[in-house]
Each structure stands twice: as structure tokens, then as C-alpha cells.
Amino acid sequence: MTNTGNALQLLACAFVAADCGSLRRAATVLKVGESSVSRNVVKLEQLLGMQLFERDVRGVRLTEAGRAWTDLARTHYDGLQQAFRDARNHRDVETLRIGLCAVGGGEFLKRLIDRFRKSCPNVSLAIEDIVREQCLTAVCRRHFDIVFAPGLGNVTSCRAELLWQERIFVLVAADHSLAEKRVVTWADLAGMQLLVPAGTSGPLLDFTTLEGFVTDGRRPTVNMCQGGQASVIFNVQLGRGITLAGESFARNVTIDATAWKPLDGHNSLCSIKAGWLESNPKRAVLRLIGLARRMANTIASPTHSQSASFR
Known part of the structure; x- marks a missing residue:
């Protein structure tokens, strides 16, 4: 036929x-x-x-x-x-649905979205937070056209690409023992209460992402905060623990009674990937990915764009 x-x-x-x-x-x-x-x-x-x-x-x-x-x-x-x-x-005039999962690289993403809007004015963008455990399932079920997340794990039928990396920062109370240090290492965090938001976590890094970073027994004690990001920050201000975020968030968000400290040494960078279905018929998806690749290749950062199919 x-x-x-x-x-x-x-x-x-x-x-x-x-x-x-x-x-x-x-x-x-x-x-x-x-x-x-x-x-x-x-x-x-x-x-x-x-x-x-x-x-x-x-x-x-x-x-x-x-x-x-x-x-x-x-x-x-x-x-x-x-x-x-x-x-x-x-x-x-299609709509491109974008999911954000505990995403760092806010400045990179902001510039990416700004450039995309200028180059594709007929495409409407719908941007929402999503928990890490659900983001790829949402892509496979076409609830989202593309997601940006730290890591993504192993999954079939999805394509992912490392777009950028940025340094991890530690948020501590102003009177914390680490507040006077210029930089901190994972060894400095051993035994401390690491506060992680549960559910939709916004710009702060989640526990699954951290599992790839904390090694060699120098592991903070992870405490999941059911209230989410606001509860995490409030507890840090009270001196009840520390939390982590990407550099672009840390450098652009000032929080009273706290201090941001850059993490140094092994596993001090957070990798942000984009995940999407290659079978997605929307041309806007490939336009966004192409623009992100060009940006990743031109910015002066530790990012090295790599492409992989998750198996």
C-alpha cells in the first residue's frame, strides 16, 4: 500500500x-x-x-x-x-515539554532556553520539575519531550547526552566548622548530616545522584527531608546539617545565615545530561539538543559533550 x-x-x-x-x-x-x-x-x-x-x-x-x-x-x-x-x-506552533530534575547548571540552561526561544519563536515551552525516579519513565510515556537531570541511570529505549558539568557546592550554617574553609573535600564531610530533599527537589542534588560521589568510607550520613527544598535550607540555617547544589545555583542564590563552599578533589563535579526519545517526532527536540551541543562545545568549562545510548 x-x-x-x-x-x-x-x-x-x-x-x-x-x-x-x-x-x-x-x-x-x-x-x-x-x-x-x-x-x-x-x-x-x-x-x-x-x-x-x-x-x-x-x-x-x-x-x-x-x-x-x-x-x-x-x-x-x-x-x-x-x-x-x-x-x-x-x-x-507545537509545545515542547521540558522536565527538570535536581538540575544544576542553571546559567547554562537559562542561556540555552533563551537562545532556543529566539531561534524557534513558534515553539511554546512548558517547563516543570520532576523527581529523578520518574523522569525517564515520563519521557518514555511522552509526558515530557526531554528532561535535564544529573546522571540518568541505565535504561533502554532512551537516548542521553552529557551536556555540561559544574562544581558541587556545600551549603553550611554561618557558624559551622567548615564556614571558614576556602574549599572543602568529601573527607571534610565524613559523618556529617547531609540533608537531601525528598520528592520534587528543585536545584539541590538528590541522594541517588550523591551515591556516585561519596566513596572510600568518607560518606556523610544522608537524611531525607520530606518537606523538600525549603525544609532542607531551613534545617541548614539551624545548623542541623549541610546540603549540596550546583555551582550556578550556589553563586546566584544567597541564603541568610549560611555560607556556600566549593567542593574540591575527586568527584567534585556534577554531570548534567539530557534524556529524550529518538522516536519523538517533534523537530523542536533535535533543535534544542543541537543548540545545547553547540553551546557545550563553545563554553569554557570542564564540560565534554559525550553521547551514549543507555543499555
Whole structure:
């Protein structure tokens, strides 16, 4: 069975050939080869199981059955073309749904979104937070077109790309023992209460992300805060623990009675990846990824763009 695009092409060739009374003149009008018009007319006749044209040295003319069929087909042809034009116009104003999961790199993402909006003004953006455990499932179920998250784990049927990295910062109370240090290491955090927001966690890093960082027995004690980000920050202010965030968040958000300290040494960078379905039909997804790749390749940062299919 021919597809819809091919069917419209076959119809166009038949209509122009009927109007011109000649395959050669039809080819000139359609700006294709005469053999192409001839093949398409034959394909349409084979598809319909009827002879549309009589052929002789003077050209082509519709058979009686062919005239009746083309008259009927023409009544629907313009409507089909308009339907496809409407579909293209609808696609041009599509909505791109973006999920953010404990994402660092706020400045990178902000510049990415700003540039995307300028380059694709017809695409509407819907941006929402999502918990890490649900983000790839949401992509696979097409609840989101693309997600940005630290890590993403191993999963089939999704594609991911490392777009940028940034340093991890530690938030401590102003009177904390680490507040006077210029930088801190994982060893400095051993045994401390590391507060992690549960649920939708905003810009702060979550426990699953931290598992890849805290090693060699120099591990803080993780305390999940059910209240989320606001509860985490409040408890840090009270001196009940510490928390972590990406550098762009730390450098742009000042929190009373606290201090941000950069993490140094091994595993001191947080990698942010984009995850999406390669089968997603929205062109805007690939436009956003392409723009992110170009940005990642030009900014002066420790980022090195790498592409991988999760298995």
C-alpha cells in the first residue's frame, strides 16, 4: 500500500497529465522528468486497478472511467492538501515539554532556553520539575519531550547526552566548622548530616545522584527531608546539617545565615545530561539538543559533550 505522501504525488501527476493531454508537457509543469510522470501514472492505475488514460502518439486522454474517477478525486484533493498544510502549521506552533530534575547548571540552561526561544519563536515551552525516579519513565510515556537531570541511570529505549558539568557546592550554617574553609573535600564531610530533599527537589542534588560521589568510607550520613527544598535550607540555617547544589545555583542564590563552599578533589563535579526519545517526532527536540551541543562545545568549562545510548 502506498503512503499518503506518495498517493498525493501520484494524484498530482494524473491531474496535470489530464489537463495537459501530454506526459511531456505535464513533466514540464511539474519540473520532473517525463519518465517520472509516466511511472507515477502507471502506479496510480495499478493501485486503482483501472486504466485512467488512453495513450497514442498525440499524447494522453482520459478514458470514460478515468474521467469519472478523476472528477470525483479532484473534489477531495484540495481538501487533503489543505489538511496537510494545517497539520504542518499546527506542528510549527507545537509545545515542547521540558522536565527538570535536581538540575544544576542553571546559567547554562537559562542561556540555552533563551537562545532556543529566539531561534524557534513558534515553539511554546512548558517547563516543570520532576523527581529523578520518574523522569525517564515520563519521557518514555511522552509526558515530557526531554528532561535535564544529573546522571540518568541505565535504561533502554532512551537516548542521553552529557551536556555540561559544574562544581558541587556545600551549603553550611554561618557558624559551622567548615564556614571558614576556602574549599572543602568529601573527607571534610565524613559523618556529617547531609540533608537531601525528598520528592520534587528543585536545584539541590538528590541522594541517588550523591551515591556516585561519596566513596572510600568518607560518606556523610544522608537524611531525607520530606518537606523538600525549603525544609532542607531551613534545617541548614539551624545548623542541623549541610546540603549540596550546583555551582550556578550556589553563586546566584544567597541564603541568610549560611555560607556556600566549593567542593574540591575527586568527584567534585556534577554531570548534567539530557534524556529524550529518538522516536519523538517533534523537530523542536533535535533543535534544542543541537543548540545545547553547540553551546557545550563553545563554553569554557570542564564540560565534554559525550553521547551514549543507555543499555
